[in-house]
Amino acid sequence: MEHSYQQQPICKWDSSLAASAQNVANDCPESSLGDSLLGENIYSNYTEFSNALDDMGVETAKMWKSMFKDYKGTSIKMNEATLTSRTARATQMAWATTEFIGCGVKKCGSDPFLQVYKFSVVCHYREKGNILNSNIYEEGAACSACPILTLCEADSGLCV
Template sequence: MVALGQAVKNDGTYMPGAKNMLKLIYDCELEVSALQYAGQCPKIGSEESSRGEQGENFYQQTETGVDFLKAAKKSSRQWYSVVTVYPGLGKAAKYRANHVGTPIITFTQMVWAVTRRMGCSIVHCPPLFTSVCRYTPAGNVVGETVYDPGEACAACPSGTTCNAAMGLCS
């Protein structure tokens, strides 16, 4: 949706498309890293210094009737949907210091254009389900663009090709 310019922002307008967004590849090593942290049944996301070059999204839920699949879907929706609720990226899609520590960071990590790999884990820590996803390279770097705004795939990195239906480079 984002790459094709179909993501709605909190003000009802659409985010610009992405010229250089990579299709994410699932990485089992990142899944193990996420599992190692989620398995501790933490109450908050990990310290950035504890995960090296990995970005992270963290979510906990306590709803009745939740199972692992529902927890996965809800976590992903929650991380993504913040862009429809909170003010965030402007037309330049630049990650700024005022974004740090705000809810928009889960969305920006998910759509960080040059992030190549991701792995996730969900652990049941009664009564909570703890969801952790890890990403490399990490996004949310102050001063960098989340993605280059423009027509989908117009600037795919060298060695990648465009999947026009998704608007992603792979």
């Protein structure tokens, strides 16, 4: 399903969100704690490389983005099926009003039998997305409804 986003802002890095995400990552969680004020994605990633800390954030974001390929929804509204699916990680990243992101990564140990290292990746978002019965994005021509004082970035189709 091909979509265009009429007012999607480009996400900006936020150091306070990164600090809060790092605090969560430091506990090596297996699932989201469900903070009511921030959007949150948590993912445990495994690799055979013990020094892969810097690569884990990028690889995890690519994985979350690839989940859009799994999206079989016919609606732009967040429904229960999407909210409880793997795709919810991707929809949080692309939520129409999400403008800020911060992430943290922690090496959480190793499995000597499998010879892999576990990393926890946590990202926090503001504004929070994945709100049941709300639009994931606003449908329309790219950049057709950019907020005042923003411009359309032609390459990405995002409002900057």
